[in-house]
Amino acid sequence: xxxxxxxxxxxxxxAKGLRTDGRKLDELRPIRLxxxxxxxxxxxxxxxxxxxxxxxxVYGPRELHPRHLAQSxxxxxxxxxxxxxxxxxxxxxPAPSRREHEISMVLRQALEPMLFLKMYPRAAIDxxxxxxxxxxxxxxxxxxxxxxALADAGIPMRGLVAGCASGKIDGKIAMDMNDIExxxxxxxxxxxxCPERGEITLLQMDGKLTQKxxxxxxxxxxxxxxxxxxxxxAVLLEKYAQIRKEIGEVPEEEAEVLAAQKPEIEKDxxxxxxxxxxxxxxxxxxxxxxxxxxxxxxxxxxxxTESESS
Amino acid sequence: xxxxxxxxxxSVLPGERLGVIEEYLPGExxxxxxxDVIYASITGIVHIDMKERKISVEAxxxxxxxxxxxxxxxxxxxxxxxKSAIVNIFQIEDTPCPVxxxxxxxxxxxAGGYVEQMRDLFxxxxxxxxxxxxxxDGLARLSTVGTRFGVIKASCSRCGEPLHLQGxxxxxxxxxxxxxxxxxxxxxxxxxxxxxxxxPPIEEGI
Numbered sequence: 001x002x003x004x005x006x007x008x009x010x011x012x013x014x015a016k017g018l019r020t021d022g023r024k025l026d027e028l029r030p031i032r033l034x035x036x037x038x039x040x041x042x043x044x045x046x047x048x049x050x051x052x053x054x055x056x057x058v059y060g061p062r063e064l065h066p067r068h069l070a071q072s073x074x075x076x077x078x079x080x081x082x083x084x085x086x087x088x089x090x091x092x093x094p095a096p097s098r099r100e101h102e103i104s105m106v107l108r109q110a111l112e113p114m115l116f117l118k119m120y121p122r123a124a125i126d127x128x129x130x131x132x133x134x135x136x137x138x139x140x141x142x143x144x145x146x147x148x149a150l151a152d153a154g155i156p157m158r159g160l161v162a163g164c165a166s167g168k169i170d171g172k173i174a175m176d177m178n179d180i181e182x183x184x185x186x187x188x189x190x191x192x193x194c195p196e197r198g199e200i201t202l203l204q205m206d207g208k209l210t211q212k213x214x215x216x217x218x219x220x221x222x223x224x225x226x227x228x229x230x231x232x233x234a235v236l237l238e239k240y241a242q243i244r245k246e247i248g249e250v251p252e253e254e255a256e257v258l259a260a261q262k263p264e265i266e267k268d269x270x271x272x273x274x275x276x277x278x279x280x281x282x283x284x285x286x287x288x289x290x291x292x293x294x295x296x297x298x299x300x301x302x303x304x305t306e307s308e309s310s
Numbered sequence: 311x312x313x314x315x316x317x318x319x320x321s322v323l324p325g326e327r328l329g330v331i332e333e334y335l336p337g338e339x340x341x342x343x344x345x346d347v348i349y350a351s352i353t354g355i356v357h358i359d360m361k362e363r364k365i366s367v368e369a370x371x372x373x374x375x376x377x378x379x380x381x382x383x384x385x386x387x388x389x390x391x392x393k394s395a396i397v398n399i400f401q402i403e404d405t406p407c408p409v410x411x412x413x414x415x416x417x418x419x420x421a422g423g424y425v426e427q428m429r430d431l432f433x434x435x436x437x438x439x440x441x442x443x444x445x446x447d448g449l450a451r452l453s454t455v456g457t458r459f460g461v462i463k464a465s466c467s468r469c470g471e472p473l474h475l476q477g478x479x480x481x482x483x484x485x486x487x488x489x490x491x492x493x494x495x496x497x498x499x500x501x502x503x504x505x506x507x508x509x510p511p512i513e514e515g516i
Contacts, residue, residue: 042372061374063410072412116341116351120376121412121449151324154371156351158341159325196325233323236353240321240370 012169012181019169020180021050028164028176028224029135033145033235035152043153047145050178051135054142056149061123075120079108081142083131103139104129110143110163110192110202116156125155136182137165143192143202148232152239160232161201163192164224166217168209175220189214191221195229318358321370322350328365334358337366338378375405377413377442377450385413385452387436393417395432397440397452412449419443419453421492431492437463439494460494474498 013019023029029050038044041057064070081104085092111127127149129142140163147160167177169185182188187207193200200218209217316328328334331346337359339352350356354367377383377399384401397413400406415438417428425431432438439459440452454460464473466482466489473480473489475497480489 042374061376120374122410151353152371154352154369154373156339156341157324158343158349158351160323194325196327236323237321240353243370 012185013172013174019174019178021178023176025172025174026220026223028227029178031228031231033148033231035148035235035239041149041153043149043151043155045145045148045152047141047148049135049137049141049144050176051133052131052138052141053133054138054145055130055132056142056145057128057130058125058146058149058153058155059128060125060153061120061155062126064122064124069124070122073121074117075115075123075125077108077112077115077117077125077127079104079111079127079129079146081107081129081131081139083134083138087131087134103142106202106204107139107142107146107192110161111146111150113199113201114147114158114161114194115150116158119156125150134179136177136179136188137163137190139163139202140165140190140192144228144232148236151236159194159196160229161192161194162225162228162232163190163202164221164228165190166221166224168207168213168217173213173216173220175224187213187217189217189221191218191225193222193225195222195226316356316358316365318356320356321354322356322367323353324349324351326350328356328367334363334365337364339367339369340365375402375407377402377411377445379442379444381442383413383440383442383450383452385438385440387415387432387434387438390428390432390434392427392429395428397438399450413440413442413452414449415440415452415454419451419455422455430490432461433464433467433489433491435465436461436491454492454494457495460492460497462494462497462499464489464491 013025018024021029030048032048034046036044037046038055038057041059043058045056047054061075064076069076081100082096083092083100085094107129115125117125127146129146131138131142143161143163147157147162150157151160164175165177165182165188166173166175167181167185167188168174169177169181171186174181177185177188185207187205187209189205189209190202191200192202205214316322322328326349328340328348328350331342331348334348336342336348339350339354340348341351342348348365350367352367352369353371354369357366357368358364359366381402383399385397385399387395388398389396394417395415397415399411399413415432417425420428420431438454438461440454441456441459443451443453445451464480465471466473466485466487468487469482469485471482471484473482475493480491481487482489
């Protein structure tokens with residue numbers, strides 16, 4: 001996130017059409033998901049999405065303090081996205097930044113339409129998202145992991161949401177942007193959607209794109225989100241099959257079949273050579289400076305969110 | 311997502327399609343969409359009741375506590391109007407709630423007969439046992455019809471001391487005041503739940 005660019009100019013896509021981390025244009029970074037990893041939370045989940053490492057914890061529905069925030073007809077969803085001081089290469093100052101507040105807000109708006117908040121009037125549902133290590137697309141990974149944590153807490157939902165930020169690098173449309181691509185690429189479009197319902201709950205854009213390019217990016221993100229969604233489903237099913245096996249409800253074979261599903265998906269997105277640090281293009285340096293960019297965005301959906309990219 | 315038909319005992323996840331409204335009634339852990347399709351809203355196991363033609367999902371995750379139909383709840387009368395009372399529910403079945411829920415008690419559902427005024431049967435501050443008739447718009451509709459239900463603890467409206475059961479009415483031993491309530495069978499004993507004196511989460515004002 002240090003917006004600083006090194007000296008050597010290097011293309012984001014090499015002669016073979018591979019990206020800096022060795023991925024193809026329509027390939028996701030490796031993703032690993034865990035559910036229920038925090039014992040004291042009502043629901044929790046963990047994601048490693050490329051080099052993003054994010055923990056989400058859900059508490060509630062529970063008593064809301066301060067009381068005056070309570071809504072008499074529905075629960076209040078509070079999302080708190082925070083980055084650890086060690087999550088980026090330059091130490092992030094511990095106070096919540098403008099960017100963190102903003103991402104908290106857009107994530108709240110991305111999760112809200114998926115929940116039945118009317119079921120819990122005057123209550124609060126708290127979602128804490130802690131970024132331990134940030135790579136590009138952390139808000140999308142946060143949405144993915146928050147949805148899992150909410151499902152783990154047993155909070156009724158219309159569906160799981162997942163996020164994927166595609167964009168444009170070196171004139172080409174690429175899926176699931178990583179940090180460097182995010183910083184020096186031409187455009188970055190984080191999308192969060194519920195793939196089963198085909199509803200987009202978060203859409204932001206940073207950079208310039210033609211309408212056609214945007215449509216193509218949306219298509220590509222949708223594709224990526226479907227793949228992430230499959231992993232979310234596999235990890236949830238696996239956890240509860242495991243529990244049921246322990247209490248003897250499910251024959252062992254079935255649990256093993258379920259358990260086998262997940263590694264398969266992971267293999268698919270197997271480890272790729274890591275990004276090299278020395279690449280860059282100094283041109284867009286100032287544009288990508290962490291907290292100072294003006295927002296540029298387009299609204300295509302019901303959930304509109306004013307903001308900047310990460 | 312559009313896989314084969316959902317069977318009894320299937321594991322489902324939130325958002326999974328279970329069937330259409332012509333096939334089943336949406337039960338617990340499910341929801342019906344504008345397109346008349348029934349989806350699962352929680353992670354769990356499908357149960358299909360072919361007698362009632364109802365499909366429901368039994369959670370395999372933990373379940374948040376909130377008042378459901380037919381739950382027996384413990385609450386405090388917060389406000390009494392001529393024909394109704396507002397109740398703060400702080401225990402559902404045997405589980406203390408992390409939040410207090412609002413309940414609504416209409417005069418018709420208090421004693422099973424004609425009642426002139428709500429304040430003949432309840433006063434603010436009374437602890438009551440009630441049954442949830444239905445849960446609508448985040449307001450649990452309560453009923454105290456039946457001997458098991460009604461006031462289990464009340465205090466004197468004149469001096470605030472606890473009232474004691476004296477025959478079929480309540481007497482204040484401090485000031486000698488007599489009061490009338492819709493009494494539960496076990497007035498003064500907080501049923502089976504042992505931690506009887508548990509204070510409701512402090513709740514002030516409306």
